[in-house]
Every structure is written in structure tokens, then in C-alpha cells.
Amino acid sequence: MFDGLSKRLGDVLGRLRGRGALSEADVDAALREVRLALLEADVALPVVKEFIDGVRPKAVGTEVIRSVTPGQMVVKIVHDHLVEMLGGEASELDLSAVPPVVVLMVGLQGSGKTTTTAKIAYRLTLGPQGMAAGAFGGSFKERKKVLMASLDVTRPAAQQQLKILGEQAGVATLPIVPFEQPLGITRRALEEGRRGGYDVIMLDTAGRLAIDEQLMAEVAAVRDAAKPTETLLVADAMTGQDAVNTARAFNEKVGVTGIVLTRVDGDARGGAALSMRTVTGRPIKLIGVGEKIDALEQFHPDRIATRILGMGDIVSLVERAAETIEKEEAERLAAKVRKGQFDLEDLLQQLRQLRKMGGLQGLMGMLPGAMQAKAAMQKANLDEKLIKRQEAIILSMTRKERRNPDIIHASRKKRIAAGAGAQVQEINKLLKQHAEMVKMMKRVNKLGEKGLARSLGNMMPPGFPR
Amino acid sequence: MSGEKKSWFTRLKEGLSKSTQRITQGITGLFVKKKLDQKTLDELEEVLIQADLGVAVAGRLVENLRKTRFDKEVTDEEVRGAFADDIAQILAPVAQHLAISPEHKPHVVLVVGVNGSGKTTTIGKMARQFVEEGRKVMIAAGDTFRAAAVEQLKIWGERAGVPVIAKESGADAAGLAFEALQQARAQGADVLLIDTAGRLQNKTGLMEELAKIVRVMRKLDPTAPHSCLLVLDATVGQNAHSQVEVFREMVAIDGLVVTKLDGSAKGGVLVALAERFKVPVVAIGVGEGIDDLRPFDARQFARSLMGLETAA
Numbered sequence: 047m048f049d050g051l052s053k054r055l056g057d058v059l060g061r062l063r064g065r066g067a068l069s070e071a072d073v074d075a076a077l078r079e080v081r082l083a084l085l086e087a088d089v090a091l092p093v094v095k096e097f098i099d100g101v102r103p104k105a106v107g108t109e110v111i112r113s114v115t116p117g118q119m120v121v122k123i124v125h126d127h128l129v130e131m132l133g134g135e136a137s138e139l140d141l142s143a144v145p146p147v148v149v150l151m152v153g154l155q156g157s158g159k160t161t162t163t164a165k166i167a168y169r170l171t172l173g174p175q176g177m178a179a180g181a182f183g184g185s186f187k188e189r190k191k192v193l194m195a196s197l198d199v200t201r202p203a204a205q206q207q208l209k210i211l212g213e214q215a216g217v218a219t220l221p222i223v224p225f226e227q228p229l230g231i232t233r234r235a236l237e238e239g240r241r242g243g244y245d246v247i248m249l250d251t252a253g254r255l256a257i258d259e260q261l262m263a264e265v266a267a268v269r270d271a272a273k274p275t276e277t278l279l280v281a282d283a284m285t286g287q288d289a290v291n292t293a294r295a296f297n298e299k300v301g302v303t304g305i306v307l308t309r310v311d312g313d314a315r316g317g318a319a320l321s322m323r324t325v326t327g328r329p330i331k332l333i334g335v336g337e338k339i340d341a342l343e344q345f346h347p348d349r350i351a352t353r354i355l356g357m358g359d360i361v362s363l364v365e366r367a368a369e370t371i372e373k374e375e376a377e378r379l380a381a382k383v384r385k386g387q388f389d390l391e392d393l394l395q396q397l398r399q400l401r402k403m404g405g406l407q408g409l410m411g412m413l414p415g416a417m418q419a420k421a422a423m424q425k426a427n428l429d430e431k432l433i434k435r436q437e438a439i440i441l442s443m444t445r446k447e448r449r450n451p452d453i454i455h456a457s458r459k460k461r462i463a464a465g466a467g468a469q470v471q472e473i474n475k476l477l478k479q480h481a482e483m484v485k486m487m488k489r490v491n492k493l494g495e496k497g498l499a500r501s502l503g504n505m506m507p508p509g510f511p512r
Numbered sequence: 513m514s515g516e517k518k519s520w521f522t523r524l525k526e527g528l529s530k531s532t533q534r535i536t537q538g539i540t541g542l543f544v545k546k547k548l549d550q551k552t553l554d555e556l557e558e559v560l561i562q563a564d565l566g567v568a569v570a571g572r573l574v575e576n577l578r579k580t581r582f583d584k585e586v587t588d589e590e591v592r593g594a595f596a597d598d599i600a601q602i603l604a605p606v607a608q609h610l611a612i613s614p615e616h617k618p619h620v621v622l623v624v625g626v627n628g629s630g631k632t633t634t635i636g637k638m639a640r641q642f643v644e645e646g647r648k649v650m651i652a653a654g655d656t657f658r659a660a661a662v663e664q665l666k667i668w669g670e671r672a673g674v675p676v677i678a679k680e681s682g683a684d685a686a687g688l689a690f691e692a693l694q695q696a697r698a699q700g701a702d703v704l705l706i707d708t709a710g711r712l713q714n715k716t717g718l719m720e721e722l723a724k725i726v727r728v729m730r731k732l733d734p735t736a737p738h739s740c741l742l743v744l745d746a747t748v749g750q751n752a753h754s755q756v757e758v759f760r761e762m763v764a765i766d767g768l769v770v771t772k773l774d775g776s777a778k779g780g781v782l783v784a785l786a787e788r789f790k791v792p793v794v795a796i797g798v799g800e801g802i803d804d805l806r807p808f809d810a811r812q813f814a815r816s817l818m819g820l821e822t823a824a
């Protein structure tokens with residue numbers, strides 16, 4: 047099952063080897079296999095559909111880079127899209143409100159709420175002493191005074207469980223008052239939190255079914271009373287298709303600010319992560335990787351993406367191949383810049399690169415003293431549409447025209463404009479920009495390395511996509 | 513008795529009907545007596561996939577329907593009925609009771625599963641059922657790891673009116689099972705239910721510990737355990753395959769219990785498991801109360817899964 051996707055993609059796309067760009071038919075064939083792989087990984091069907099719709103346009107027309115197969119190329123595109131849908135970057139707990147900050151833990155029965163409550167509290171209490179506390183982001187860097195309270199009056203010995211965990215972890219728990227109801231416990235916890243000068247109050251709740259109206263109303267009432275800064279939905283990484291229903295219901299009825307995925311130490315593919323993230327739009331903030339108190343980690347979208355697809359090796363292979371080629375490409379361009387032979391073909395390459403990488407880093411990295419320039423470029427806001435438009439203009443030129451922009455006169459301009467659906471003025475503007483770039487490059491070459499950085503920083507003439 | 517049967521059935525249906533509302537709506541929306549074409553079949557397949565049946569089983573069921581009814585005029589009732597029949601057929605052979613044999617004194621039931629699946633709760637419910645059948649029951653608190661696991665089980669023991677044999681937290685689980693078996697024998701118990709700590713099937717160390725529990729008990733009774741139940745959570749997706757596969761290898765699973773079927777999860781993976789492993793399903797959990805344990809009825813499960821009324 048696990049290495050199924052790469053093999054299947056190989057079968058489907060093998061014949062395409064070395065033929066260049068991915069056609070629509072090839073992509074569709076590949077995406078049928080991707081759909082299966084995602085379903086096998088327990089990504090919920092509506093989310094699978096959304097995913098496929100999102101990745102298709104990214105894949106169609108993509109050049110297959112040298113030394114990788116089309117199947118591998120698709121895996122890489124799919125992986126990157128998956129990372130994006132999973133939230134791109136790791137996100138952390140928000141504990142910035144006026145203390146005591148309330149964290150409310152909710153979820154289905156047995157998902158891991160009580161254990162996770164204690165894990166988070168322990169981590170917060172440790173502060174900077176905690177191993178790799180920095181890896182958890184700022185919210186874990188300071189030592190916090192934490193109070194835990196269990197509002198679980200349903201499960202036998204639930205409050206006892208949290209109390210024992212508190213003792214093991216060295217975290218305070220609210221004393222248990224028999225027969226007190228969740229709202230009463232909440233109020234007492236808030237009071238004790240203020241009185242005792244706590245930074246954070248962790249409220250553990252009883253497991254409940256999303257379709258249990260009464261219990262959902264109960265936890266909504268707790269939320270209203272406690273006004274939590276974070277409401278974390280704790281969910282099992284082994285969850286199947288139902289993940290969408292559960293996540294949606296908890297988000298609608300209680301309002302979720304983040305998700306904790308537990309049992310990531312198991313061998314489930316964890317498609318539920320994508321399902322829940324997609325239907326709630328809420329980030330996955332932490333993952334549970336064991337039963338012990340310190341088995342809590344930050345969520346890394348790329349790792350889960352690799353796991354859902356089950357082929358990290360291919361992703362890194364394509365990344366390495368892409369890096370080599372970008373490097374070669376950048377070297378080639380750098381040489382051209384030095385010789386002042388930067389034609390429209392090169393500009394096209396550069397525009398594509400720009401769009402792909404959100405900057406000129408590829409080229410810059412290769413040029414001496416380019417770091418400052420790079421920083422300047424990063425600040426510049428790229429207008430994707432404008433870049434695409436300029437690409438379209440260059441693409442409607444003939445090869446000869448791109449190599450010798452000087453031959454582009456009135457009639458050619460008209461033809462190019464018509465082909466790109468643009469105005470002749472836009473063609474003029476582009477040609478002028480290119481001419482200025484070439485001029486600047488020549489000057490840069492004369493100035494030598496020192497001047498380069500300065501000039502590159504404002505190399506893009508006004509009107510050029512930034 | 514019949515009153516009680518009705519009430520549990522209503523509860524099961526309530527749970528299942530909520531869980532199948534979407535399936536039902538899906539299919540009802542699809543059919544108002546119209547031709548069964550490829551597009552409709554594709555949509556049906558999706559409905560099944562969303563119930564966790566898995567791509568392979570869903571595909572096969574739909575293929576079956578295609579063969580028999582393609583291009584015919586069909587109503588939603590017919591289509592749902594046909595699916596339910598096919599599913600019931602797959603499930604029928606695995607719908608079995610947990611048979612307690614009187615030769616063994618006690619009949620040892622080892623309960624295993626991943627974390628939080630519902631082992632301890634299921635033991636509490638089973639203990640109650642056995643007591644109601646007039647058996648002498650004892651429980652062993654084999655989860656010596658999880659915080660308050662013993663306390664939790666003791667409360668279940670009180671509720672069921674059954675003694676719980678426990679040791680301090682951190683004690684050796686195999687040693688405890690051994691002593692519990694000794695005590696149960698000495699007291700002439702009919703059934704000994706052994707709770708174990710939750711463990712993920714990919715943790716070899718913990719799985720090895722299960723094998724050890726079995727080995728040690730066999731020093732007293734070479735035929736123990738007489739039943740080994742794997743408890744599955746109905747929300748589980750395709751990982752259930754790996755759970756059954758690995759646990760079965762380690763401790764010869766001879767029965768499944770599916771819990772939390774009162775929720776919105778469909779537990780459809782059971783259909784795939786029945787096909788692949790043919791392990792009996794001996795009970796289902798439909799709530800957190802002590803009486804919320806039911807026998808597994810293939811036809812009812814299948815029809816409820818497809819959102820159909822079950823003939824009384």
C-alpha cells in the first residue's frame with residue numbers, strides 16, 4: 047500500500063519519460079492514482095476532490111525536470127500542494143492574552159484530551175529548560191505557572207486521571223469536589239487561576255460525540271463562561287472519513303482555534319489531518335507521539351504530507367534534481383549577464399523563475415555579494431498577474447524575435463500584441479524594460495562586484511513586476 | 513426482555529441513523545426512479561467510500577450492482593436494499609456471539625486494542641452481561657500503566673457488581689494476569705475478563721508484552737486465554753486493517769468489538785475486515801452506559817448503514 051503510489055504513477059506515466067511537459071491527459075491519469083492514495087490514507091472524499099481540483103492546474107503544462115521521471119515530478123507537485131493545504135508553516139499556541147489565559151480541550155471520547163492536557167501543561171511549566179523548547183515556538187519559551195482542571199464528570203475516574211498526571215508532571219490541578227458540574231468546576235478554576243496568579247488554565251473536558259446536542263451545548267456553555275484563548279480539538283490520527291463531520295461540528299458548535307493530532311507515533315497515514323484542516327481552516331498546532339508526558343511535538347506540514355503520500359524519498363530526490371538544475375540555470379544566466387547577452391528568452395526564464403520562487407533568489411544566490419540585493423528583492427511585492435502577462439507577451443514572439451529584440455518593429459509588435467491579447471504599448475513597455483535591464487547589467491559589470499549588490503537592489507526599472 | 517430489546521434497538525438505530533443520514537440523503541438524492549447509469553454508479557461508490565468501506569470494497573459492491581441492474585429503472589429503495597443485502601451477506605458469517613464454555617473455570621477473556629478504543633468500558637459492560645446471565649465473573653486490571661486505569665476499572669467493577677483484581681501502578685502486567693487467574697480459579701469463577709493497556713500495533717515492545725501475558729497465563733492453564741477480543745473504535749479508518757493484522761499475529765484474535773457506533777462514524781471498515789480476515793464480530797458498543805453493549809447483527813448493521821428501516 048505504502049509505496050503503491052510511486053509504482054502506479056510509474057506505470058501510468060512511464061511512457062512519458064523524457065518527453066517534456068505534462069499534458070492534461072497525463073496529469074488526469076496520474077491524479078486518478080493520487081486520488082486512490084489519498085483515500086487509502088483516510089483523507090475524506092470531499093477533501094480529496096478539493097485537493098485534486100487544486101493541484102490539477104499546477105501540474106498541467108509543468109516541465110518535467112531533467113533526471114526525474116514524470117511520475118516523480120507529479121509526486122513532487124502533489125506533495126507541495128499538500129504541504130500548502132496543510133498550512134505551509136508550523137503554527138504555535140497563542141497564549142498572548144491577559145493571564146490567566148484559558149486553553150479549552152475538546153474532542154471525541156478517547157481521542158487523547160486528558161493526556162494532551164497534561165503534556166501541554168508540562169511543557170509550559172518547563173519553559174526554557176524543556177528540551178527543544180525553542181522548537182515549540184515562542185509560547186513555550188517562558189516558564190509558565192499552569193493550573194489544570196478536569197470538567198469530566200462522565201468517565202469513571204477521569205478527574206483522578208488528570209490529578210495523577212498532574213502529580214507526575216509537577217503541575218497543579220484544581221482540587222476535586224465530588225458531584226460538582228462542569229460549569230461549576232469552570233468557575234472555580236477561573237477563580238483559583240486568578241487568585242493563585244496562574245499564567246495558564248488548562249480545561250480538560252469529557253469526550254463527547256459531535257452529534258450529542260446536549261453535551262455539545264454543555265461545552266459551548268463552558269466556553270462562554272471561560273472565554274478561552276485557545277480551544278483545541280484533540281483528534282486521533284487513525285480517524286477515517288468521519289474526521290470531516292467531527293471537525294466541522296466541533297468548529298461550528300464550539301469554535302476551534304487549533305487541532306492537536308494524537309497517536310502520530312502509530313502507523314496510520316494520517317489523512318485526517320488534511321480533512322480537518324481543510325474543513326475548519328484551523329491549523330494543526332501540536333502532535334502527540336506517545337503516551338509519555340514529554341511525547342508532544344510541533345506539527346510540521348511537510349512531514350505529515352510525506353507520510354500521507356508515503357514517499358518522502360521521491361520528494362527529496364526531485365528537490366535535489368530541481369536544485370541542481372536551478373543552479374545550472376542560474377550559472378548560465380550569470381554568465382550571460384556578465385557578457386551582456388541577456389535576451390528576451392532569458393527574461394522569459396527569469397520571469398518563470400520569479401513566479402516559481404517568488405523572487406530572484408536563484409540567480410542572486412549565484413552572484414557575488416548578492417545577499418543585500420536579495421533582501422531588497424524579497425521586500426518587493428511580486429504581482430503574479432503582471433508576470434504572467436509579460437510571460438504571455440514573450441511567448442507570442444518567435445524564437446528569432448526573442449533572441450534579437452532589435453528586429454521587433456511596428457508590424458511585429460501588432461502581431462505579438464494580438465497573440466498575447468495585449469496592447470502595443472505593453473509590448474513597448476516590456477521591450478524598454480528589457481533594454482534597461484541589459485544596460486544596467488553592462489554597467490554592473492563595469493562597476494564590478496561592489497557595485498553589483500547596490501545596483502541589483504534597484505535593478506528592476508519602474509513598472510517591472512516587483 | 514422484548515422491551516429492553518426494543519430500546520437498545522432504538523438506540524442503535526438512533527446512532528446509526530444519524531451516522532447514515534448523509535449516506536441516505538446521498539442515495540435518495542440520486543434516485544427517483546431513474547436509469548442506473550455509470551455516473552450514478554460513480555456517485556454511489558463515493559457514498560460507500562465516505563462510510564469507510566474502502567476503495568476496493570466500495571468498487572466491488574458497485575460493480576456487483578452494475579452487473580445486475582445496469583440500465584434498468586431503479587428506485588432508491590431498491591438500490592439501498594441491494595447494497596444492504598450485499599453487505600449483510602459479507603457480514604453474516606462474522607456475526608457471532610462470544611461463547612463462554614463451561615469446561616473452563618474460568619473462561620479467560622483477554623481484551624486488547626489500541627489506546628482509547630474502549631477496552632475498559634467494554635469490559636465493564638460485558639461483566640454486567642455475564643452477571644445477568646448468572647455467571648460468576650472476575651476482572652483483572654491488566655493496565656498497570658495508564659494513569660487511573662485501575663481506578664477507572666474498579667468503578668466499572670462496582671457498577672457491575674464484580675470483584676476487580678489489581679496491583680499497584682507500574683506492576684508487571686503478565687504477573688498480574690497470572691495471579692488473577694490463580695485467584696479466579698480458587699474462587700471458582702466462570703469468567704475472568706482481563707483488561708490490558710492500550711498499545712499501538714507498531715510498537716513491537718508493547719506487542720511483545722501481550723505475548724508474554726499469554727505465555728505466563730499458560731503456565732497455569734495451557735488453553736488460556738479462551739477468547740481474545742480486539743476492541744476497535746468505529747471512527748477508525750483504513751488503519752483498522754493494520755490493527756487486525758498485527759494484533760492477530762501476536763495473540764490470535766478470535767473476536768472483534770466495535771465501540772462508539774452511537775456516533776457519526778459509520779464503522780464501514782468492518783465490511784472490509786469481514787471480507788479479508790473473517791474474524792467474528794461479537795459485540796458493538798453504542799454508548800458510555802453499562803447497558804450499551806449489543807450483539808452484532810449483520811442484517812441490521814447493513815440496513816442501518818444504508819439508512820433503511822429494519823423489519824421488526
Ligand SMILES: Nc1nc2c(ncn2[C@@H]2O[C@H](COP(=O)(O)OP(=O)(O)OP(=O)(O)O)[C@@H](O)[C@H]2O)c(=O)[nH]1
Binds near residue numbers: 161253254335
Ligand atoms: N501512543 C499514543 N497514545 C496516546 C497519545 N495520546 C494519548 N494516548 C493514549 O490514548 C489513551 C486515551 O487517552 P486520554 O487522554 O485518556 O483520552 P481522552 O480524550 O481524555 O479520553 P476521554 O476523556 O475518555 O474522552 C490513553 O491510553 C493515552 O495514554 C499519543 O499521542 N500516542
Ligand SMILES: Nc1nc2c(ncn2[C@@H]2O[C@H](COP(=O)(O)OP(=O)(O)OP(=O)(O)O)[C@@H](O)[C@H]2O)c(=O)[nH]1
Binds near residue numbers: 156253774796798799
Ligand atoms: N459514545 C461511546 N463512547 C464510548 C463507547 N465505548 C467507550 N467509550 C468511551 O471512550 C472513552 C475511552 O474508553 P476506555 O474504555 O477508557 O478505552 P480504553 O481502550 O480502555 O483506553 P486505554 O486503556 O486508555 O487504551 C471513554 O470516554 C468511554 O466512555 C461507546 O460505545 N460509545
Ligand SMILES: [Mg+2]
Binds near residue numbers: 198251253
Ligand atoms: Mg479524558
Ligand SMILES: [Mg+2]
Binds near residue numbers: 631633661707
Ligand atoms: Mg483502558
